Amino acid sequence: MTLFKVLSYGKGFKGQAIWASICSVVNKLFDIAPEILIGIAIDVVINQEDSFVAALGITDPKQQLYLLGVMTFLIWAGESIFQYLYLRNWRELAQKIQHRFRVDCYGHIQKMDMRFFEDQSTGRLTAILNDDVNQLERFLNIGANDILQVVTSVVAVGAVFFLISTKLALLAFTPIPVIIFGAFYFQRKAEPRYAEVREKAGQIAAAINTNIAGVATIKSFTKEDHEQQRIADISQQYVAANESAIRISSAFTPVIRMAILTGFLATFIIGGLDTLNGELAVGAYGVLVFLTQRLLWPFRDLANTMDLYERGMASARRILGLLDEPIRIKDHHQAADTVLSGSINLRDITFTYESQSKPALQDINLTIKAGETVAFVGQTGSGKSTIIKLLMRYYHAQNGQINLDGRSIEDISITTLRSQIGLVSQSTFLFNASIYDNIRYGNDNASETQVREAAQLAEADDFIARLDQGYQTLVGEQGVKLSGGQIQRIALARALLKNPPILILDEATSAVDNETEAAIQKSLKKIAAGRTIILIAHRLSTVVHADQIHVLDHGQIVESGTHSKLLQLQGRYQQLWHIQTGQV
Numbered sequence: 289m290t291l292f293k294v295l296s297y298g299k300g301f302k303g304q305a306i307w308a309s310i311c312s313v314v315n316k317l318f319d320i321a322p323e324i325l326i327g328i329a330i331d332v333v334i335n336q337e338d339s340f341v342a343a344l345g346i347t348d349p350k351q352q353l354y355l356l357g358v359m360t361f362l363i364w365a366g367e368s369i370f371q372y373l374y375l376r377n378w379r380e381l382a383q384k385i386q387h388r389f390r391v392d393c394y395g396h397i398q399k400m401d402m403r404f405f406e407d408q409s410t411g412r413l414t415a416i417l418n419d420d421v422n423q424l425e426r427f428l429n430i431g432a433n434d435i436l437q438v439v440t441s442v443v444a445v446g447a448v449f450f451l452i453s454t455k456l457a458l459l460a461f462t463p464i465p466v467i468i469f470g471a472f473y474f475q476r477k478a479e480p481r482y483a484e485v486r487e488k489a490g491q492i493a494a495a496i497n498t499n500i501a502g503v504a505t506i507k508s509f510t511k512e513d514h515e516q517q518r519i520a521d522i523s524q525q526y527v528a529a530n531e532s533a534i535r536i537s538s539a540f541t542p543v544i545r546m547a548i549l550t551g552f553l554a555t556f557i558i559g560g561l562d563t564l565n566g567e568l569a570v571g572a573y574g575v576l577v578f579l580t581q582r583l584l585w586p587f588r589d590l591a592n593t594m595d596l597y598e599r600g601m602a603s604a605r606r607i608l609g610l611l612d613e614p615i616r617i618k619d620h621h622q623a624a625d626t627v628l629s630g631s632i633n634l635r636d637i638t639f640t641y642e643s644q645s646k647p648a649l650q651d652i653n654l655t656i657k658a659g660e661t662v663a664f665v666g667q668t669g670s671g672k673s674t675i676i677k678l679l680m681r682y683y684h685a686q687n688g689q690i691n692l693d694g695r696s697i698e699d700i701s702i703t704t705l706r707s708q709i710g711l712v713s714q715s716t717f718l719f720n721a722s723i724y725d726n727i728r729y730g731n732d733n734a735s736e737t738q739v740r741e742a743a744q745l746a747e748a749d750d751f752i753a754r755l756d757q758g759y760q761t762l763v764g765e766q767g768v769k770l771s772g773g774q775i776q777r778i779a780l781a782r783a784l785l786k787n788p789p790i791l792i793l794d795e796a797t798s799a800v801d802n803e804t805e806a807a808i809q810k811s812l813k814k815i816a817a818g819r820t821i822i823l824i825a826h827r828l829s830t831v832v833h834a835d836q837i838h839v840l841d842h843g844q845i846v847e848s849g850t851h852s853k854l855l856q857l858q859g860r861y862q863q864l865w866h867i868q869t870g871q872v
């Protein structure tokens with residue numbers, strides 16, 4: 289059951305949960321006590337020297353009242369103290385559990401392979417980490433306490449009732465089964481509606497996220513009205529889902545109220561008749577009438593609690609569902625931490641993306657010696673970047689094996705593997721921080737001098753120096769405040785700062801001008817020694833100096849060799865070269 293799974297999540301906080309529960313129960317007992325004191329007070333003023341308190345040894349009615357006054361004070365003070373304690377403890381517990389859920393969920397998401405992200409929208413994941421976790425927090429804040437206090441009132445008030453009059457106890461208790469049945473009925477009805485509400489909330493977040501990220505495209509196609517309408521439609525679906533839940537949840541309280549009324553009227557009238565007949569003491573009658581309220585009234589709040597519970601559990605199911613997503617690419621227990629020299633071997637690699645029917649790579653066999661500079665070229669969609677994704681273990685090839693330094697890639701720990709590959713991918717991502725921090729992301733221990741050296745190698749130092757804020761310039765979200773070529777150079781500097789034995793540049797300089805690219809080429813030559821470099825580029829001038837160039841076509845390597853050897857082959861490479869040099 290979802291609730292138990294949620295509670296088991298708070299295992300480390302068991303002590304605090306028990307203490308919070310004790311505080312809730314004690315507070316409820318203090319809360320009920322004044323009603324009993326009122327009955328005793330009525331008994332004192334009516335029966336005076338023959339009252340219940342007199343039987344305890346205090347015969348003076350005035351002193352009896354003073355005693356009741358002191359007791360009332362103590363009880364109220366006790367109630368207040370325990371209210372403070374239970375509120376504080378439940379809220380603290382809710383904070384700890386929601387924090388753990390959020391952090392664990394985020395940690396889990398980070399471990400998921402790239403295939404998982406293809407089927408997910410960022411908005412949906414954000415909604416789970418934010419809205420759903422907050423929703424659960426709201427339930428944990430007060431829900432557990434509410435449930436505990438309802439149970440405490442039923443048990444404590446029930447005991448007092450049975451002590452005074454079994455007949456009235458049975459009458460007062462008759463509405464309870466109806467109320468509980470109603471609560472379960474409500475829960476069954478509300479559950480799917482709240483699940484729908486959470487789903488719609490996720491869809492809104494997803495749509496808004498996508499639209500804000502794509503706002504420039506929306507503007508350029510003047511689709512603002514269209515998008516406004518689309519968001520309004522999704523928001524309307526959220527409203528409709530909520531309205532459906534509201535209809536059922538609003539009906540609950542009035543129904544419960546009527547059930548409570550029957551119990552109250554029974555005590556009120558039958559208890560009154562018994563008192564008139566002398567079968568029940570006036571004080572006892574007073575206690576029962578007040579206590580019926582105490583017994584039944586909390587059930588009215590049960591509606592809110594159930595509402596909160598349903599919303600909380602709908603959120604919890606989404607959170608737990610995310611946490612249950614299997615991590616497909618992970619270290620096996622003997623995965624080693626090893627220093628790589630940079631030799632790479634792909635044997636019989638065939639890989640198909642899950643959503644595709646045709647393989648993106650087929651029977652790829654190649655060897656890259658440590659220290660070599662190797663290039664992949666070929667038409668768009670021919671599979672070049674896919675090789676890199678397999679090398680980074682973003683995906684797992686269905687067939688074949690990849691070895692680094694003669695060791696299967698799966699026997700190397702993922703952290704070791706990725707920390708020794710410097711990747712500048714096509715879709716460069718910069719954080720909304722300063723240029724300095726973005727470059728330093730490649731190596732947290734780098735000194736300022738090292739950061740500048742990396743920027744110089746990437747031909748970025750000059751343009752950074754010309755910016756008003758220099759290295760402290762904030763790049764904006766995803767680097768929006770920089771040009772495409774500037775972003776690429778910062779990304780290159782970041783990868784170079786990592787000083788990795790394997791450097792992969794996937795269209796890393798596609799957006800820089802020819803002159804700057806030539807300068808970057810020179811820098812790369814300087815740092816190439818003792819490093820394996822993999823280049824992917826459409827602009828063949830970027831790769832002409834590579835030790836080995838592999839030409840890919842429809843997921844297969846169709847030609848391999850140096851630039852001059854490939855030209856002599858007069859095949860696909862030569863065709864590409866002629867197209868680019870204008871010889872056709």
Ligand SMILES: Nc1ncnc2c1ncn2[C@@H]1O[C@H](COP(=O)(O)OP(=O)(O)OP(=O)(O)O)[C@@H](O)[C@H]1O
Nearest residue numbers: 406641643644648667668669670671672673674675
């Ligand atoms: N995440 C993905 N899910 C499904 N198919 C994909 C995915 N990524 C790439 N593909 C498909 O795999 C094939 C190879 O893509 P890949 O990105 O490796 O090509 P590429 O040679 O790097 O292309 P480009 O030069 O345009 O970058 C393409 O047909 C592409 O549509």
